[in-house]
Amino acid sequence: MTELKLPSIDYAALAPILIMLSAALLGVLVEAFVPRRLRHVGQLSLGLLAVLAALVMVILNSDDRLLTAGGAIAVDGPTLFLQGAILVLAAMALLLIGERSVERGGAFVAQAAVTAESADDRRQAESSNGATEVYPLTSFAIGGMLIFVAANDLLTMFIALEVFSLPLYLLCALARRRRLLSQEAAMKYFLLGAYASAFFLFGVALVYGFTSGIPGRPAGVDFATIHAAVAESPASKVLLFAGMALLAIGLLFKAAAAPFHVWTPDVYQGAPTPVTGFMASCTKVAAFGALLRVFHVAFSGAAWDFTPVLGAIAVLTMLVGAVLAVTQTDIKRLLAYSSIANAGYLLVGVLAPSKDGLSGTMFYLVAYGFSVLAAFAVVTLVRDADGEATHLSRWAGLGRRSPFFAAIFTFLLLAFAGIPLTSGFMSKFAVFAPALDAGHAWLVVAGVLTSMVLAFPYLRVVVMMWLSEPGESTPTVTTPGGLTSAALMIGVLATLVLGVIPGPLLDLANGAAEFVR
């Protein structure tokens, strides 16, 4: 019997993850022991402080390139870059979640368990303050995402997936208004998420089977072993390819790529808008971070084989997102389909097997995250007595009523459309150019063509806001509180700055674009 050897753990390198998870646990205690009226401020400050502290640790660790916790966690350039991105975007999302001046009591319901549409439910929609459990839930989700992008074996990755998914399912159900829609969204997300997790787990099992039998190496699901196995395993390649396909499905589900995108519009529409923003930005970063690591580190030896299939998925995703966005009548669903199409563009970057492809994808994730959070921040502000007015017809003539916010939203839509001098143009450029270098001209052509299609629904909204007369039902934009304003301004400024002076962030991404193995 061999002596049990404890793995060495580099606590400093793990600090961002540990900070977020401790903050989440602390948040649960706050929920139990702090008086009700102090909880909101306390929880919000705790969450923001933790995010800031974690971000500081990420910056302090920025030169780390190491494996720790027995090789389960890789702290390298992409990990640190993506963790930083998740933390910055999560801070913005927390600001939106914490906003209470736009709607009395915040965007969240006090007691999610009260039967929707009942008398009690109506009462609490009018009066009670929202649940403060959202903060620890969000912190857990952030912590999970931080592990997810750092995970260096498939089991750690799976656990991280569950750690950040479960709180998200709950968060989706907590909308103050339109409770049934919100609960339905949460239910769908949960069922389909569990379903996709099963695919992932099954894939892990098959890949494990594939790694057995390499001379001089035990079977395992860490990426180094898988990498070695792709080169020299005697096992049947069927195991490898079936496993790789199932893993990809699990990850593509979270990334909202077609045909695994079906949940996205419903969930984006039903979830409380700050949570939708959180999912559209941070979940996207986490999912693509994991995709990058799995396909660039573990399966890089099989690039020739997975590129055609994933490329076809990318084209399908772009097509579905762009074409279906054209007919949407709800702004949140429109943004959901846009998010699907963006998943397609990101996949184009993932498939470019170069350093530029990796850094371009990471740049895209950050740029898109800022813009999409700002866009959802505007959505939270366009409202009437019944909550947010998300139907597009209600946005007609908004430019007359509230030119400032309409101008901001126009700018964000132009960024999504990839108009130059916005970050949207730069990020598309950053993923398409390496794809062309890698010889994936067909992906780039599909990308350019679909983004032309996609520009149409965006411009339709712009025209509707500016060139239509305001109707009876056109709501005014609520003056945002300080928290929403801050988040909105950060998002808009980042969209502008990354479009005009993208150099520094591209440099940063480029410097970080190397995985440790």
Add this chain to the structure above:
Amino acid sequence: MNAPAEPAGAVVYAPASGLLGSVWLLVAIPLASAVILLLLGRRADRWGHWLGVASVGTAFVLGLTYFFQLRGLENKSVEQSLWDFIAVGDFKVDFGLLFDPLAAVFVLLITGVGFLIHLYAVEYMAHDEGRRRFFAYFNLFVAAMLLLVLGNNYVMLYFGWEGVGLASYLLISFWYGRPSAATAGKKAFLMNRVGDAGLAIGIFIMFATLGTTQYDEVFNGVGSLTATTVLVLGLLLLLGATGKSGQFPLQAWLPDAMEGPTPVSALIHAATMVTAGVYLIARSNPIFSANSTLQLVVASVGALTLLIGCVIGAAKDDIKRVLAWSTVSQIGYMFLGVGLGGGAYALAIIHLLAHGFFKANMFLGAGSVMHGMNDQVDIRRFGGLAKHMRITWLTFMMGWLAIIGMFPFSGFFSKEPIIVAAFERDDWTAWLFGGAALLGAGLTAFYMTRLFVLTFHGPKRWTEDIEHPHESPKLMTIPLILLAIGSVGAGFLLSTSVPEWLAATAGLGGHEEGHEPVLAHWLITALSLLITVVGAGLAWFLFRTGTATEPQPAGVLVTAARRNLYTDAVNETVFEKPGIFLTRALVFLDNRGVDGLVNGLAAAVGGGSGRLRRLQTGFVRSYATSILAGALLVVAAFLAVQAGWLA
């Protein structure tokens, strides 16, 4: 890219110094004005239009100053790098400007004619409550257009390209109350996207093959590309150019764009933006000159479009649409010029400049007529206006004589050399292109004379509500007079000084003596004058007594021309219908297909278990089914790849 030993003829740009270091102001001033006008909102309503006019005027004065600076320099191409736009690894895109003779003439055209049109618009839009917004968009357009011609690489050009497209879309739909204006805006947008996609892909190809988009590096590197790459690259750039310039096969949006306010038609859809395609090809001349097939395609597009424009222009009754089709046709001449290559590049630019003057003049004249006639646009409802609108009549006459190429007006000096150059080709295409250009000159004379006579002469055919058409106020007539002077005098000046001036631009200097024309030079000149006089005389004879005010039955050709030669029908069938069908099919699949399948099964098994249940569980189940189907497909695809069926 700069190799230590530059080969002879390599493109070298000098760094900007002294006064020329502030060329960026040209773009910044109109842009700042646009931003101020948009941000201040109603607070700027009282004086906003004057800010707009002043910003373009300042840009013009600056442009003149830079122009004279540039004259004194030895290397007349100065480049200014503002900052590294992207500089990571292999990515290198400069946020930089290039001021050279070609850019300089465009700057003067855009700001000069732009200033006059801005001035005119102050009065023209005086009663429109959206005037401030109009001037903001107008300034935005000028800034984007200047960026387009001043950029020192293709990415900068693309920025300007998208910017002018956006501004044009906003301005066409300016009168959003009219559904036709909104539709026209959409049409312009969509057709331009087709062209833009070509340009974008072209730029990506440049990046992939040459690793750069800087003009000098691209032009110096063209020699290292294969003929096929050059051909593909050139065709993509040409697609972009046809979209922006309203050339075949993307010409249909331009006449519809006339739904916008008239000053917009004058500035964007006559004088400047639509000539961006010509600029693109002239700027990229090292690429186009590198492949003779490419030049043949460009020239053919030009020749075909110039005839299409003439034929349709002859059948239209809307004054602005006739002018719009004449724009399509005149830009066809410019494309023919740039397609002929060599010395004809400069000829095309001269025609572009002359056209900028006389077409802006005529559009503003048309606006003046509409202003006096309660916004009537049907030329069958005009007649006899010469007495009532003296200044408009006289200035329009200068534009008319210029566009039909009558000696000694500007069109003669700019168009006739293109016709001669077309005859200079060394094979049978000389007859083809020369013949088309000559025929086009005759047709132009015919339909422009028809327009002129029906509007200003003959009996009155006004609608009942008009009693005394009035001349427009001074703010509108002064720009008209200045532009008319340009239409008269510019041609001669341009044709003598511009070729030499442009020779300093990369690639435009190589004026090799062409072949002898297949006909004697004097004979071509005489023929083109003769055919012009015949066309104009015929139209004068036919329409001197006016025309019926109702549509008349017509033969096959005229009906076809009235329907834009059926190009709209073709567009609808080729682009619109499949697009709509695809959208519907996908929506159907997403909402109904998978859903319906599962629900149908559920209904059959459960015997109609009620709506409620279906609402609560049906969707998730169908989503899960579609995920499962997708998963099966993906796994199957992976295994197929593994078995070697796909890879």
